[in-house]
Amino acid sequence: MDINSTGNIDLLVKNFLNGDRKAFEKVYKLYHPLLYNYGCQFRLDASIVDDFIQDIFIDIWNSRERLNIKQLKPYLFKCLRNKLTKQLAKEVKEKDKAEKYWREEFEISYDPASLGIDTENKTELEKKLAACIEELSPRQRELIFLIFYNDMSYIEAADVLNIKIKTAYNQIHNSISTLRKSLLFVYLGFGLFQHL
Amino acid sequence: MNSKEDFLNNDLFRKWVNSNDEEVNNYWQQWMKDNPDLANSAKENRELFRAMRFEEFKPKENLVNSSWDKVDSLTKPKRRFINFNSIVKIAAVLAVAVVAYFPIKEQLTKKEQEVKKPEQKIVYVEKQAKKGSKLTLNLGDGSIIKLNAGSSITYPSSFAADRREVELKGEAYFEIAHDENRPFTVKSDKLLTTVLGTKFSVNAYKEGNTKIALVSGKVKVENTTKTDEEPVYLEPGLKVVLRNNQLEKEKLDSAYDLGWKDGMITFKDEDIDEIKEKLENWYGVDIQINNKGKIARSFKGIYRNELLTNVLASIGYAMNFEYEINGNNVLIVGK
Numbered sequence: 001m002d003i004n005s006t007g008n009i010d011l012l013v014k015n016f017l018n019g020d021r022k023a024f025e026k027v028y029k030l031y032h033p034l035l036y037n038y039g040c041q042f043r044l045d046a047s048i049v050d051d052f053i054q055d056i057f058i059d060i061w062n063s064r065e066r067l068n069i070k071q072l073k074p075y076l077f078k079c080l081r082n083k084l085t086k087q088l089a090k091e092v093k094e095k096d097k098a099e100k101y102w103r104e105e106f107e108i109s110y111d112p113a114s115l116g117i118d119t120e121n122k123t124e125l126e127k128k129l130a131a132c133i134e135e136l137s138p139r140q141r142e143l144i145f146l147i148f149y150n151d152m153s154y155i156e157a158a159d160v161l162n163i164k165i166k167t168a169y170n171q172i173h174n175s176i177s178t179l180r181k182s183l184l185f186v187y188l189g190f191g192l193f194q195h196l
Numbered sequence: 197m198n199s200k201e202d203f204l205n206n207d208l209f210r211k212w213v214n215s216n217d218e219e220v221n222n223y224w225q226q227w228m229k230d231n232p233d234l235a236n237s238a239k240e241n242r243e244l245f246r247a248m249r250f251e252e253f254k255p256k257e258n259l260v261n262s263s264w265d266k267v268d269s270l271t272k273p274k275r276r277f278i279n280f281n282s283i284v285k286i287a288a289v290l291a292v293a294v295v296a297y298f299p300i301k302e303q304l305t306k307k308e309q310e311v312k313k314p315e316q317k318i319v320y321v322e323k324q325a326k327k328g329s330k331l332t333l334n335l336g337d338g339s340i341i342k343l344n345a346g347s348s349i350t351y352p353s354s355f356a357a358d359r360r361e362v363e364l365k366g367e368a369y370f371e372i373a374h375d376e377n378r379p380f381t382v383k384s385d386k387l388l389t390t391v392l393g394t395k396f397s398v399n400a401y402k403e404g405n406t407k408i409a410l411v412s413g414k415v416k417v418e419n420t421t422k423t424d425e426e427p428v429y430l431e432p433g434l435k436v437v438l439r440n441n442q443l444e445k446e447k448l449d450s451a452y453d454l455g456w457k458d459g460m461i462t463f464k465d466e467d468i469d470e471i472k473e474k475l476e477n478w479y480g481v482d483i484q485i486n487n488k489g490k491i492a493r494s495f496k497g498i499y500r501n502e503l504l505t506n507v508l509a510s511i512g513y514a515m516n517f518e519y520e521i522n523g524n525n526v527l528i529v530g531k
Contacts, residue, residue: 021334025264032260040253050259054267061271109249148213148245169205176204176241
């Protein structure tokens with residue numbers, strides 16, 4: 001199915017929430033890969049992510065008449081996020097070694113080539129790029145993931161993270177200025193950002 | 197605009213970053229002409245986002261299907277037209293193990309030609325559960341069919357007014373909606389199984405060996421190759437087995453005969469070749485066996501929702517083999 005044809009998806013979601021099981025299956029198979037990719041970014045056990053996705057859909061199906069879901073996609077992401085953050089907190093507590101359990105959520109990498117830069121010392125450059133990205137907070141990276149890689153509006157992404165829309169705007173603005181500042185030092189001399 | 201980079205908040209900026217849509221692109225080309233002082237900044241910011249790479253986690257090939265199967269079975273509606281009392285009377289639960297490796301569609305067309313009725317065109321639907329995954333189907337009449345891995349079923353897109361007929365290759369479990377006027381028939385290799393409203397499972401993996409087991413209700417089983425023979429009527433708790441073209445009644449073992457639909461892979465005194473075939477279907481892998489002579493003759497066991505590696509370790513311990521899993525390939529070596 002064409003994931004961009006919003007009209008079709010709206011209809012599908014409507015049928016699903018009205019109890020159409022064929023639509024249910026389609027909606028499930030459409031959103032499962034998206035949710036799975038999102039959930040795995042939290043760097044927890046992948047099978048837990050699948051379990052949570054199942055739980056969420058079963059819950060929605062069973063209480064679909066009571067629920068008033070306006071936008072399914074952010075709702076799904078939000079449910080999964082809540083479950084994962086709870087799980088994360090639980091695991092960190094259980095292990096009692098938060099340090100060991102530190103994980104790079106929403107890890108981003110920069111491929112030098114995709115920035116149009118070519119250099120002999122690739123590993124050194126990649127390291128420096130990674131250091132730049134690490135200056136972004138996990139929440140900033142998550143927002144970037146939702147907005148720019150999962151086609152969510154600021155309103156939807158803010159809803160998923162349970163933050164104000166204005167905060168979402170600020171986070172994205174801050175991300176960009178952080179990146180531009182840190183990348184400036186890396187790329188000085190390459191002539192990429194004339195305006196930095 | 198109070199901040200010079202307010203364009204970041206523009207919904208179309210997001211579209212510009214994550215797509216190559218021409219309209220969106222044109223909008224930003226125009227925007228950059230109108231805002232020359234911000235044009236470079238916009239372009240660079242777009243590149244900064246576009247060049248980011250998140251690790252991509254794709255669900256493994258069968259995960260989405262098997263995940264859906266679980267959700268499906270846990271949310272399946274209880275059928276309204278059967279009240280509790282009538283369940284006992286009309287709902288038959290039947291497990292059918294049939295062997296049917298024959299060209300299904302050809303058979304159907306032949307039959308049509310023989311009849312030569314000017315019937316309206318029937319469109320047949322074939323559904324297949326790939327190796328390593330199961331598939332649940334909802335037929336238009338309210339019946340539900342669960343296909344085991346590596347099985348396929350053919351049925352008309354809409355049933356006739358006086359009968360419901362499907363043809364099966366492999367194994368399937370049926371929950372048939374009761375309809376007195378339209379008996380439901382499963383064709384498989386040599387057997388016809390007819391019910392009014394019932395739940396049953398058909399296994400047609402292997403040739404020459406057919407099993408039909410009934411949990412409750414009543415079904416009729418006929419051997420199509422012996423038209424003079426009386427059909428067998430099956431009572432609950434029994435199964436009928438076709439051996440050497442003879443129908444024999446036996447007691448039903450719900451774990452071995454029906455367990456697959458609840459995630460149980462079962463082996464009832466099976467040799468390594470039968471085990472290989474089952475594992476290949478169930479887990480969607482290819483198995484190679486070396487040193488077969490050193491492997492024990494037969495194995496009996498049941499595993500529920502177990503990982504392939506655990507199943508292999510357990511059987512290997514009992515049957516004396518070692519194994520190696522390499523992606524979709526499994527090597528079994530007798531020791």
